[in-house]
Amino acid sequence: MTTTPAAVPGSARARLAAARLYLCTDARAGRGDLADFADAALAGGVDVIQLRDKGIEAAEELAALAVLAAACRRHGKLLAVNDRADVAHAAGADVLHLGQDDLPVTAARAILGDDVLIGRSCHAESEVAAAAGQPGVDYFCTGPVWPTPTKPGRPAPGLGLVRYAAGLGTDRPWFAIGGIDLDTVHEVVAAGARRIVVVRAITEADDPAAAATALRAALG
Ligand SMILES: Cc1ncc(COP(=O)(O)OP(=O)(O)O)c(N)n1
């Protein structure tokens, strides 16, 4: 039997403002059921799920996004797409995440309009200052805080950039990313982060729900 998910209360922007824990996952090809994994992570307290599967074929990406979209709707949480505005549009995603070398925000807005949220990766103070003030940007990320195998070749600006973002006192939501897990999360919180993005801390956990719950608790 198919069910129609209940309407999600709160605008996407309001739910982003309240978000604390953002998960990037691949499509888990050959590593278990994507829907079960997403349900567990969301039940544990993940607020946003991004499909980040570099090099995935478009048809496979859309199929995985349909699975994640259904899970996000079940839990009233946000679905994000990485890099591609056309895929975000086709998938009906809530969020598109763009790096410094990806589509310019204005070009993504021309495709997506104003309702889809757009996030930006920042690796330097100048990029953080720009993203904090740029029209059309809904949130930004600072990182990698620590070097990480999930973003090879990207130098880590470290906790200094987290402190810089915290010092701006911006109302724009921002997240720390890169090397954050249960052992390190207290360091980014001490540096001023209130929101985090993780990959391995949840995707490689034996119990994704418990991992998400513990990370949420560590955020205070
Ligand atoms: C939430 C979030 N933050 C940062 C990134 C990294 O984006 P980018 O620098 O474009 O690198 P890729 O992920 O595209 O390799 C992200 N995807 N999501």
Ligand SMILES: Cc1ncsc1CCOP(=O)(O)O
């Ligand atoms: C996509 C991305 N951008 C900067 S670090 C990173 C990956 C973070 O992965 P992990 O949480 O496993 O260190």
Ligand SMILES: [Mg+2]
């Ligand atoms: Mg990118």
